[in-house]
Amino acid sequence: MNIVYNRNKRKGGKMERVHYDEQADRFVVDLVKEDYAQLDEIVGRYCNKPGYLIPALKDAQSVFGFLPLEIQNYLSRGLRISPSHIYGVVTFYAFFTIVPRGQHVIRCCMGTACYVKGAAEIVRKVEDTLGIKVGETTKDLKFSLEVVRCVGACGLAPVIFIDDDVHGMLEPKKIENILAQY
Amino acid sequence: MKRSRSQVLLCSGTGCVASGSGVVKKALEEELVNRGLQGEIEVVLTGCNGFCALGPVMVAYPEGIFYVQVKPEDIPHLVEEHFLKGRPVERLMYKEPIKEARIPLMRDINFFKHQRLITLKNRGLIDPEKIDEYIARDGYAALSKALTSMSPEEVIQEVKKSGLRGRGGGGFPTGRKWEEVRKYDRFPKYTICNGDEGDPGAFMDRSVLEADPHSVIEGMIISAYAIEAHQGFIYVRAEYPLAIKRLEIALSQARDYGLLGNDILYSGFDFDVDIYPGAGAFVCGESTALMYSLEGRRGMPRIKPPRSAEAGLWGQPTNLNNVETFANVPPIILNGADWFASIGTEGSKGTKVFALTGAINNVGLVEVPMGTTLRTLVFDIGGGIPHKRQFKAAQMGGPSGGCVPTELLDTEIDFDSLTQAGAMMGSGGVVIMDERTCMVDTAKFFTEFSVGESCGKCVPCREGLKVMLDKLTEIVDGLGKEGDIEFLEKLGRHIQNTSHCGLGQTAANPVLSTIRYFRDEYKTHIEEKRCSALVCTKLIKFRVNKEECKMCGLCFKACPVGAITWEKKHPAEIDQTKCTKCKSCIQVCTFKAIE
Numbered sequence: 001m002n003i004v005y006n007r008n009k010r011k012g013g014k015m016e017r018v019h020y021d022e023q024a025d026r027f028v029v030d031l032v033k034e035d036y037a038q039l040d041e042i043v044g045r046y047c048n049k050p051g052y053l054i055p056a057l058k059d060a061q062s063v064f065g066f067l068p069l070e071i072q073n074y075l076s077r078g079l080r081i082s083p084s085h086i087y088g089v090v091t092f093y094a095f096f097t098i099v100p101r102g103q104h105v106i107r108c109c110m111g112t113a114c115y116v117k118g119a120a121e122i123v124r125k126v127e128d129t130l131g132i133k134v135g136e137t138t139k140d141l142k143f144s145l146e147v148v149r150c151v152g153a154c155g156l157a158p159v160i161f162i163d164d165d166v167h168g169m170l171e172p173k174k175i176e177n178i179l180a181q182y
Numbered sequence: 183m184k185r186s187r188s189q190v191l192l193c194s195g196t197g198c199v200a201s202g203s204g205v206v207k208k209a210l211e212e213e214l215v216n217r218g219l220q221g222e223i224e225v226v227l228t229g230c231n232g233f234c235a236l237g238p239v240m241v242a243y244p245e246g247i248f249y250v251q252v253k254p255e256d257i258p259h260l261v262e263e264h265f266l267k268g269r270p271v272e273r274l275m276y277k278e279p280i281k282e283a284r285i286p287l288m289r290d291i292n293f294f295k296h297q298r299l300i301t302l303k304n305r306g307l308i309d310p311e312k313i314d315e316y317i318a319r320d321g322y323a324a325l326s327k328a329l330t331s332m333s334p335e336e337v338i339q340e341v342k343k344s345g346l347r348g349r350g351g352g353g354f355p356t357g358r359k360w361e362e363v364r365k366y367d368r369f370p371k372y373t374i375c376n377g378d379e380g381d382p383g384a385f386m387d388r389s390v391l392e393a394d395p396h397s398v399i400e401g402m403i404i405s406a407y408a409i410e411a412h413q414g415f416i417y418v419r420a421e422y423p424l425a426i427k428r429l430e431i432a433l434s435q436a437r438d439y440g441l442l443g444n445d446i447l448y449s450g451f452d453f454d455v456d457i458y459p460g461a462g463a464f465v466c467g468e469s470t471a472l473m474y475s476l477e478g479r480r481g482m483p484r485i486k487p488p489r490s491a492e493a494g495l496w497g498q499p500t501n502l503n504n505v506e507t508f509a510n511v512p513p514i515i516l517n518g519a520d521w522f523a524s525i526g527t528e529g530s531k532g533t534k535v536f537a538l539t540g541a542i543n544n545v546g547l548v549e550v551p552m553g554t555t556l557r558t559l560v561f562d563i564g565g566g567i568p569h570k571r572q573f574k575a576a577q578m579g580g581p582s583g584g585c586v587p588t589e590l591l592d593t594e595i596d597f598d599s600l601t602q603a604g605a606m607m608g609s610g611g612v613v614i615m616d617e618r619t620c621m622v623d624t625a626k627f628f629t630e631f632s633v634g635e636s637c638g639k640c641v642p643c644r645e646g647l648k649v650m651l652d653k654l655t656e657i658v659d660g661l662g663k664e665g666d667i668e669f670l671e672k673l674g675r676h677i678q679n680t681s682h683c684g685l686g687q688t689a690a691n692p693v694l695s696t697i698r699y700f701r702d703e704y705k706t707h708i709e710e711k712r713c714s715a716l717v718c719t720k721l722i723k724f725r726v727n728k729e730e731c732k733m734c735g736l737c738f739k740a741c742p743v744g745a746i747t748w749e750k751k752h753p754a755e756i757d758q759t760k761c762t763k764c765k766s767c768i769q770v771c772t773f774k775a776i777e
Contacts, residue, residue, distance in 0.1 A: 051496075053478030054461050058420070085479070092480040092637075094462030095420055111382035113539035113613055115627055121765070149464065149631070150382035151421055154539035155197045155234030155546060166200040172766075173742075 015141070018064065018100050027100050029068045038063050039071065043078030053081060053089060057096060066100045094148075102137045102144040104182050107161040111150025114158040118172075122158050123147060125172040129179055143182075186224040188265065191306060192240045195230025195392055196385075196424055202253070203227075203238035209254035213261045223265055229393020229428075231306035233293060235545035236276065241288060241306065248288040249274040279543045279565045293544045296563050298525070300533045301509045302549045305393045310428050313435040316396040322441055324512035328404050329449040332515075337408040338364065341511065343519035345531035350376055350467070350504030351582065351608045352684065353530070353597040356511075359501060362491040363409040366499040371411040374495065374502040375402055376472060377418040377425070380464035381580030382631065384611030386535040387505040389547050391418065391425035394509065395432035399455060401508030403446065404515060406453045409501050414455040417472055420462060429457055464581075464635035468683050469494075469502045471637065482637040483683035504609070506535055526552035530596035540577075540613040543568050553594040556586060560614060571616040575699070579608025581628045581635075582688035584695025585621065604695040606688060620717035621700040622707050626654040628692035636686070643686035646677040650693060658718040662708035671697060716776070719763050723777050728753045730775035737767035737776065 017030045031039075039060060046056040060075055061067050067090050076083040090096040108123045123145075127133055130143055137144040153159045156168025160178075167178050190210065194203050207225060214220045231239050236250035247270045252260070256274060263269045275284040276291055285291050299305070308315035316322070328337050342357025363371060375398060379387040391398060402414050418426055433455055436442045444452045458476055466472045466481040473495045475481035494500025510532060514522045523531050530552040536559065539545050543565035550559065556576060560566070567573050575585040584605035586593065593599050597607050615624065629651045638644045650673055656662055674690035674697075681687045697704060706712050713721040726737075731753035738748035745760035746767060756767070756776075768776050 051476055051478045054475065055459065058459070058461065081478075088480050089478065092463060093460075096461060113383050113545075115382075116540050116613065116615060116619055118769075148421070149380060149635075150384070153197060153200055153234075154383060154385060154537065155237065156200055157539070159200075168200055172764075 014064065015100070018068075026098070027066070027068055029064055029070055031070055031074070035063060036074070039074055040078065043075065047079055053079065053086070054093070057086070057090060061096060064100070066097050068098060099135075100137065100141070102141050104142065104163055105144045105146060105161075107146045107148045107151075108134075109149075109151045109153070109157070109159045109161075110147050111154065111157075113150070113154035117157040119158040121172050122160065122170050122175065125175045126160070126179070129176055143179075187222040189224045189226055189243045190240055191226050191228045191243065193229075193231040193238060193306060194227040195234070195237075195389060196422075197230065197234030198237035198239060199424070201237040201251075205254050206238050206240075206252050206257065209257040210261070213257050214265075217261055217266065219261070219265055226309050227311075228306045228308060229304075229310045230389040230547060232302065232389070232547035233544065234547065235543075242270075245270070245286075246288060247286050248276055248291065250276050279568075292562050292565060293546065293548070296554070296558055297549050298533055298551050299549050300513050300522075300525075301390060301397075301506055301535055302393065302547070303513070304397065305389070305547075308394070310393055310395055311431050313396060313432065313439060316394070320516060321396055321512075322400055324515035325400050325403055325441065326447055328407055328515050329447050329451060334364065334408045334410065337404060337515065340519045341408075341514060344514045344522040345519075345526075346507065346510055346514060346522065347530060347597060348504055349506035349510070349534065349609070351579070351606065353607060356503060356507055359491060359503070360405060360408050362489070363411075363499045363501045366492060368499055369410070370413060370498055371409055372495045372498060372500045373402055373406045373409060373411045373414045374472070374476070374500060375414065375416040375505060375508055376467065376469070376502055377416055377422075377505045378460050378467045378472060379419060379422075379505070379609060380467045380635075381582075381609050381611045383539050383577070383613040384537050384580060384609045386537050386547055386610050388419075388422050388425050390505050390509050390535070391422070392428055395425075395429045396436065397509040397512055398505055399429075399432055399436055399442070401503075401511035402455060403441070403453055404511050405501055405503065405508065407451055409499075411501065412452050412454070414453065415458050415476060415495075416455060417458050417460055417466070417476060420459045426457060426459060433457070463637075464631075465637045465683075465685055468685055471683070472502065473500065480637070482639045483685070485682055506610075527594060527596045529598050534595070534607070534610055536610045536612045538564050538612050538614070541567055541571065541616040541619070542614040550595075552596045555592050555594055557591040559595070559612065560591070564614065567614065567616050571618065573614065574617050574619060575615045575621065577605075577613040577615060577624065577692075578611070579606030579688075579691070580611050581631045582606050582685065582691055583608045583611075584691045585615070585624065585699060586695075587699040589699075604691065604698055606691065618715055618717070620658075620713050620715040621696040621703050622654065622658055622713075623715075623717045625693045625696045626651065626658060629654055629689075632685075632689040636689070640680075640682040640686060642677045642680040643682075643689060646673055646681075647689055649673060650677070650690065654693070657704065657707050658713070659720045660707075660711045660718075662704075662711075664708065666708055667697060667701065667704050670694075716765075716768050716774075719765065722763070722765075722768070724756050724758065724761050724763060724767075725777050726754050726756060727775045727777055730773050732773050732775070734772075736770045736772070740766040740770040742766055 021028045042059045046052045072086045134147050159168040240249050263271050338360045346356045347353040463481050466475045468483045471481040471483040490500045533551050535549045575587050577585050633647045636643045674694045677690040735748050738746045745757045748754040
């Protein structure tokens with residue numbers, strides 16, 4: 001159900017304004033009026049709350065799914081926090097990314113319990129199936145692959161999350177079928 | 183109030199939701215309507231019951247029959263038999279792993295029998311999204327007792343006398359911490375709840391927040407009253423969306439009831455709590471790092487002193503306790519320090535919640551008195567190791583802890599005994615490992631974790647761990663040399679002695695403790711280039727031992743690349759040119775015939 005919704009969002013949606021800049025060697029985004037309005041609203045929500053940079057960045061990341069320099073700089077002016085400070089925070093926390101994510105984010109748990117139950121082989125299988133490495137996004141921007149620390153679903157180890165769906169008690173051979181559902 | 187004939191308590195913790203309790207609930211409600219029982223039988227969604235491995239679990243009251251692994255297909259039968267005809271459905275009851283007998287009642291199951299619940303007293307019994315249910319179980323009674331009949335000093339004395347120690351890992355006496363914060367005459371002061379539970383294999387904080395958020399909030403208000411803080415923060419991992427949602431509901435209900443905000447219970451005391459979702463950094467579980475993170479900065483620990491009790495958040499006196507610690511405060515105030523101090527051991531009072539995971543039959547969340555032996559935890563509550571395998575070690579305390587071997591199974595678990603054994607209480611994650619776990623690989627896994635999560639501020643942790651990881655990688659790749667073990671030990675001690683924060687100081691523990699108890703295993707990796715647990719791929723020959731092979735053909739069927747040839751009554755053979763070393767054959771071989 002939500003798959004259809006996601007596809008529509010991408011087609012002709014704002015993600016089309018995201019592209020790879022060869023010269024700058026990074027993903028850039030062309031911000032337009034509606035994005036600025038959205039970012040202004042986030043700035044308005046947090047500019048009087050000292051210390052709330054992380055929630056602000058979280059909200060800002062939900063606009064495009066990642067935090068390119070364009071967005072960081074715009075927030076910096078609004079929140080009156082130096083760009084270097086913001087860049088420092090963005091690169092410190094695992095939650096933030098400066099690379100766009102695919103339509104579906106696959107998060108493989110590599111916590112102890114999952115590891116003991118063969119999570120490494122699950123990750124390898126996903127990598128092979130999609131032809132990407134951990135931290136990368138497929139060329140068609142469909143899947144991103146991440147490895148996460150314990151998600152606390154140890155009873156179902158090994159587990160992977162695809163968007164908000166949990167797939168537990170996995171074996172490598174189950175992976176292809178699961179990916180095909182998306 | 184309308185009363186129903188029977189209640190069904192269906193677990194809706196993250197574990198059970200993932201195994202489908204949402205669909206079960208829908209099926210159950212539909213079936214009850216179909217049968218015209220909707221007014222008589224009430225379905226209540228509770229927080230984590232603790233028995234996550236067998237989810238979704240449900241308990242049908244008043245009989246208290248415990249059903250496990252309930253699927254939507256089972257519901258029509260269950261409703262007809264149990265609720266219409268009054269005959270419990272044996273098929274869905276818990277099956278004891280050794281005798282394979284069905285056990286209908288929760289209290290008779292070993293997993294629950296040996297537990298003593300203080301922190302988790304409401305688990306699986308109340309709907310965490312309804313404050314009234316918490317209040318009905320003596321909720322907020324401790325708060326009203328503290329605010330109306332005790333002075334802040336008396337509250338601190340009570341907590342001090344109870345002997346409660348911080349449940350986040352360090353084990354610092356909670357009462358002393360509060361006293362310290364109270365001493366400083368600078369305002370505002372803050373109280374913070376540390377819910378940045380990052381240890382792999384630990385999920386007790388999440389479970390408490392999901393199953394009983396009000397107990398944590400109540401504990402926070404009491405601590406704020408004791409230290410005269412008027413603002414509190416709960417720092418929760420962003421990975422715990424359900425916990426955040428339930429906390430938000432709990433906070434707004436508490437505000438509606440006048441338990442938060444201005445003039446709490448007409449006592450003239452003001453206090454409110456905000457939720458601050460973390461952004462994924464293990465190091466933010468360290469107190470000073472967490473406070474920097476709350477200030478919107480990079481979460482990097484600083485050198486202490488000054489302690490955060492003196493200069494914490496925004497440089498103000500700050501009290502920081504773990505989720506579980508706060509949840510212990512209301513029972514202490516309500517039942518008195520002596521009651522609490524009567525449970526546990528000399529140096530560690532009360533109970534501790536452990537997350538039991540890994541190679542064990544009953545995976546789940548358990549709460550036992552301090553001083554329970556590891557043997558009780560693993561074999562009585564945990565139900566032993568599956569597939570008749572051997573217990574090898576228990577990893578306790580996550581990346582800051584260590585591995586406790588078989589010889590120490592009878593150790594009574596408390597803060598001090600674990601430190602002595604080279605492990606650590608940590609937040610209480612217990613990962614059980616069987617003979618198929620390679621200790622060198624385990625040490626490498628934790629070192630990899632610590633390398634990835636090191637904040638990079640001080641050299642021993644940032645560089646030392648990296649060198650350690652390189653050395654371990656060499657060993658598992660078969661490039662180990664003589665003297666490597668001694669090198670690792672020396673380096674580990676340096677890291678322990680010279681790192682800034684608690685995380686760095688303990689990051690070498692996994693390596694040091696595995697060397698201490700499993701030195702031989704390191705030696706076989708280095709000298710014989712052999713991994714007896716068959717984990718380290720580069721040390722496996724991928725050859726069939728013809729004497730051990732029972733010619734069953736399982737490996738032949740499992741091989742994804744067709745590298746194994748096998749015929750009936752002939753041992754299998756592996757074609758080395760085709761083999762991709764995927765280990766599928768090793769996983770299926772029941773006779774350990776592949777070397």
